[in-house]
Amino acid sequence: MTGLEHLRADFPVLRREIGGKPVHFLDSAASSQKPVSVLEAMDEFYRCCYANVHRGAYTLSVESTDRYEAARTRVASFINAPDPDQVVFVRGATSALNLIAHGWGGTHLRAGDRILLTEMEHHANLVPWQMVAARTGARLDFIPLTPEYRLDLEVFEDKLDDDVAVVGVTGMSNVLGTIPPIPRIAEAAKGVGALVVVDGAQLVPHQPVDVQSLGADFLVFSAHKMLGPTGIGALWGRPERLEEMEPYEGGGEMIADVQLHSSTWAAIPHRFEAGTPPIVEAVGFAAAIDYLEKVGMDQIAAHDADLTGYALDRLAQVPQLSVYGPAGVEGRGGVISFTLADVHPHDLATILDQHGVSVRAGHHCAKPLMRHLCVPATARASFYLYNTRADVDALVAALGTASDLFGVG
Amino acid sequence: MSLEELYREVILDHYRNPRHRKPLDRADAHAEGVNPLCGDEVTVELTVADGTITDVAAIGQGCSISQSSASMMTDAVLGKRIEEVRELIHRFKAMMDIDREVDLGLDPERPGAVLGDLEALQGVRRYPVRIKCANLPWTTLQEALDQLSDS
Numbered sequence: 001m002t003g004l005e006h007l008r009a010d011f012p013v014l015r016r017e018i019g020g021k022p023v024h025f026l027d028s029a030a031s032s033q034k035p036v037s038v039l040e041a042m043d044e045f046y047r048c049c050y051a052n053v054h055r056g057a058y059t060l061s062v063e064s065t066d067r068y069e070a071a072r073t074r075v076a077s078f079i080n081a082p083d084p085d086q087v088v089f090v091r092g093a094t095s096a097l098n099l100i101a102h103g104w105g106g107t108h109l110r111a112g113d114r115i116l117l118t119e120m121e122h123h124a125n126l127v128p129w130q131m132v133a134a135r136t137g138a139r140l141d142f143i144p145l146t147p148e149y150r151l152d153l154e155v156f157e158d159k160l161d162d163d164v165a166v167v168g169v170t171g172m173s174n175v176l177g178t179i180p181p182i183p184r185i186a187e188a189a190k191g192v193g194a195l196v197v198v199d200g201a202q203l204v205p206h207q208p209v210d211v212q213s214l215g216a217d218f219l220v221f222s223a224h225k226m227l228g229p230t231g232i233g234a235l236w237g238r239p240e241r242l243e244e245m246e247p248y249e250g251g252g253e254m255i256a257d258v259q260l261h262s263s264t265w266a267a268i269p270h271r272f273e274a275g276t277p278p279i280v281e282a283v284g285f286a287a288a289i290d291y292l293e294k295v296g297m298d299q300i301a302a303h304d305a306d307l308t309g310y311a312l313d314r315l316a317q318v319p320q321l322s323v324y325g326p327a328g329v330e331g332r333g334g335v336i337s338f339t340l341a342d343v344h345p346h347d348l349a350t351i352l353d354q355h356g357v358s359v360r361a362g363h364h365c366a367k368p369l370m371r372h373l374c375v376p377a378t379a380r381a382s383f384y385l386y387n388t389r390a391d392v393d394a395l396v397a398a399l400g401t402a403s404d405l406f407g408v409g
Numbered sequence: 410m411s412l413e414e415l416y417r418e419v420i421l422d423h424y425r426n427p428r429h430r431k432p433l434d435r436a437d438a439h440a441e442g443v444n445p446l447c448g449d450e451v452t453v454e455l456t457v458a459d460g461t462i463t464d465v466a467a468i469g470q471g472c473s474i475s476q477s478s479a480s481m482m483t484d485a486v487l488g489k490r491i492e493e494v495r496e497l498i499h500r501f502k503a504m505m506d507i508d509r510e511v512d513l514g515l516d517p518e519r520p521g522a523v524l525g526d527l528e529a530l531q532g533v534r535r536y537p538v539r540i541k542c543a544n545l546p547w548t549t550l551q552e553a554l555d556q557l558s559d560s
Contacts, residue, residue, distance in 0.1 A: 344472035346447050350536055362447055376448035376471075405422070 004304040007295065008386050010035040021356030024391040029174050029223045029335050030383035031204060032295050034288075038227055042280050052280055054116035054253060054270075064279060069134075071282035072269070075234050076290045079219065080210040086242065088269040089277055092233035093201040094124040096220035097168075099235060099272060100197055103129035103245040104218075105166060111137030113165040116194070118143045118151055118180070118201050119372055120173040123365040125199040129168060138165065145372065149326050151180045157188055164194045171203025171219075175364045175380065176325040177308070177335035179203065186215025195241065201225055205384070206304050208297040217241045223281065228288035235272070242268045249274040249405035266320075299408055304334035307383045310393050311336055311392045318399050319409035322333040334383035337364070342400060348402055352379075355398035364371040419529035423477035428484050433466050440555040441481070442549030444541050453549045457557060463489050467546055470554060474539050479546035481526040498547050498554075504531055505540050506524040 008014050011033045017022045041212060051060035053068045069084070076084040077106050081379060105128075110117070115129045119142050127204040133140050141164075143156045149168075169191040172179045186196045198216040203209060205226035211219055219239060237245070247254055247265060251274035256264040265271045266268035292300065303390055309329045315321055320341040326332040345361035352359055361379045363370045370377065381395055434455035440446050449471030456464040465487050467479035480499075486494045504527070534538040 030421070344447075345543065346472040346539065348537060350533070353536075407425075 002299065004295065004303050004385050005388055006297055007035075008388070009328075010037070010291075011386050012036065012039075014386060015275070018355055018356040020360075021038055024357045024394040025356075026381040026383065026387065026391060026395060028205075028225070028384035028387075029115070029380065032205065032227050032282075032384050033228070033386065034227055034229070035291050037291055038229070038284050042229065042284040045280055050280065051256055052276055055098060064195050068277065068279050068363045070280050071286035072220055074286040074289050074292045076236075077206070078293070079236055080212050081236055082120070082212065082329040084269075086211075086236055086239060088235040088237070088242070088272045089280070089282060090220070090233050090235050092222040093199060093224075095115065096218075096233055096235035097124050097199065098128045099248045100218050100220070100245070100291070102130045102242070103194065103248045103272070105129065105132040105138070106135065106399045107246050108244065109133075109136040109138040109165055112163060113138040114141050114163045115139070115166040115168065116141050116143060116156075116164050116189075117158060117168045118170065119305050120151075120170065120176055120178060120201045120366065120369050121170055122174055122199060122201070123367070124201070124388060125168050125170060125197070126368070129166070135193045143169070145176075145178075149178055149324065150331065151178070151183075151185075153184070156185065159193050160194075162192055164189070164192050166197060167194045168197040168199070170334045171200040171209070172206065172335070173325075173366075173369075174202050175337050175366050175369055175378065177333045177337075178326055179331045179333055181331070183213065183215045187203045190215065202333060202335065203379050205292075207301045211236055223285040223288060226288055227291055229281045229284040229399060230280075232285050234285075239268070242272075245272070247271050247274065251275045264386075282293065286311070293298050302386055307387055307392065308332065308334045308336065311381065311383070311395070314392055314396045315399075318396060321399065324375075324378060335380060336382070337378040337380045339375055339378055340402060341406070341407045343402060343408065345377045347406070348399075350403060351402040352398045354397070355394065355401065357394070357395050357398045379380045420477040421524050422475050422544055423480035423526065423559045424473040427467070427476060427480040427481070429466050429487070430468055431466060433464055434467075439554035440549045440552035440556065442545050442552070444471070444475065444545050445537070446541060449474065449542055449545055451475060451479050451546045451549050453479075453546065455550075455553050455557070457491065460485050460492075462488065462494060469546075472539075472542055473543075474533055474542040475545050476544050478530055478543045481530070482546045482550060485527060486550065490556070493548070495554060501527060501547050502544060504528075505534060505543055 013033050041113050049063040051064045053065040072087050073084040076087045144150050144152045189196045194341050196216045197218045199220040200219045204221035219236045224230040252264050254271050254274040256266050322339050324337040349359055349361035359381045364376050433454045437457045441452045454466040465483045467483050471547045500538035530543045
């Protein structure tokens with residue numbers, strides 16, 4: 001037990017009851033709940049100082065711009081980026097990966113280049129690369145998984161050669177919970193001059209991340225998975241890599257000068273922020289980071305590990321339940337995918353919901369990984385700082401009911 | 410009746426003991442349906458004589474909602490005239506529409522298994538993502554009927 005239970009009071013939605021039972025929210029890997037401080041920061045900002053950013057020579061716009069840029073500074077300090085201008089606000093991790101794939105890949109990849117991804121990528125770090133590969137003639141290649149659900153680093157190193165132009169890897173699998181050793185992967189990839197792209201959507205909300213020791217060229221993540229609002233995320237990039245990248249969207253805000261037939265771009269990061277940005281969402285994002293840092297990312301990681309270990313132990317005692325992911329908590333985050341005998345995961349999720357237990361069921365936007373696991377879908381429980389052992393106990397109890405119902409065991 | 414009881418009594422019965430699951434030797438129509446969201450699959454086969462469904466099969470794999478819906482559907486349409494079946498599809502889909510309350514309008518002489526069983530699926534309306542599962546066999550049946558009218 002890591003004593004974060006008092007935090008639950010900060011999350012209004014956790015007071016809800018579903019079917020007369022308290023909600024046990026176990027789907028933070030899809031999106032997290034929001035503390036009052038984030039809700040209030042956004043509400044207060046709308047009431048006191050909201051206006052569009054960057055263009056207005058009036059007080060409200062100046063204040064709004066200050067808050068928006070202060071949020072950028074806040075995000076930068078959270079991942080220890082040396083300069084806030086290395087942080088681009090985007091719609092979320094998916095749009096960041098599209099920007100990198102099209103904006104960098106679209107102009108740098110050549111026929112015969114290889115894009116090396118992993119077998120456990122979310123569709124967001126796969127489909128954009130497929131699109132760019134089709135356009136440029138680059139080829140996709142994949143780092144396989146070991147039987148222990150970890151990346152096979154020997155095969156990875158065998159596959160690395162001068163043709164590898166991009167190495168794209170998740171910081172934490174949203175299905176298996178696997179946390180690959182990014183610094184080691186990045187160092188090897190750098191040896192062949194490859195661009196290293198890390199999908200941090202699952203990692204950044206749950207572990208301390210320092211871009212100065214990570215070794216990546218790009219790191220992307222979404223606010224809504226780390227207590228912040230939907231509609232905003234961040235792309236961190238090394239300055240020289242950001243310079244190499246072409247903007248993907250044109251419009252207002254991203255230009256230096258516009259002629260009828262051509263334009264020049266604004267400086268980085270605004271070059272990549274066409275149109276009115278998610279201003280209030282940026283303020284909420286900063287408030288979420290304030291909250292996370294007040295709790296402490298080390299404490300959050302320890303709490304996740306404690307709950308994950310407890311859950312793995314308890315789930316191991318459920319007859320005919322299969323867990324897909326590394327056996328221990330080492331190199332593994334708080335995401336547990338499972339199936340129960342031949343019960344379809346969608347049936348399982350519906351039954352669990354009857355007991356107030358919210359889990360996700362489906363392919364988790366990782367269809368190639370589902371095929372690798374030879375299952376059409378899994379159920380998935382995921383933890384965050386507001387979850388407790390009581391949530392795990394409720395999950396296990398509800399699984400018992402589902403087993404009885406479906407005649408398992 | 411809670412959803413759990415529905416699962417126990419009706420849905421699971423059809424899921425574990427699906428009716429009319431054997432492919433037909435000779436089919437006048439054959440349609441395949443897939444729900445890309447969850448991978449449910451249903452194949453519907455029909456034989457028709459004088460505008461009446463004389464034999465039916467629904468073969469597939471997936472969750473209990475899609476497969477039990479397929480099984481109940483075969484019971485419900487066998488021996489019915491095509492226009493009656495089209496009306497039944499319409500009524501079933503209306504029943505699964507969360508915003509509508511409908512009279513199922515089935516034959517009061519033999520409501521029995523048909524009315525009771527199909528009604529069991531109404532409980533899944535609370536779960537919009539599962540409505541697609543329940544509707545899949547019916548959408549596939551509609552495609553099979555469309556093949557008949559095309560040919």
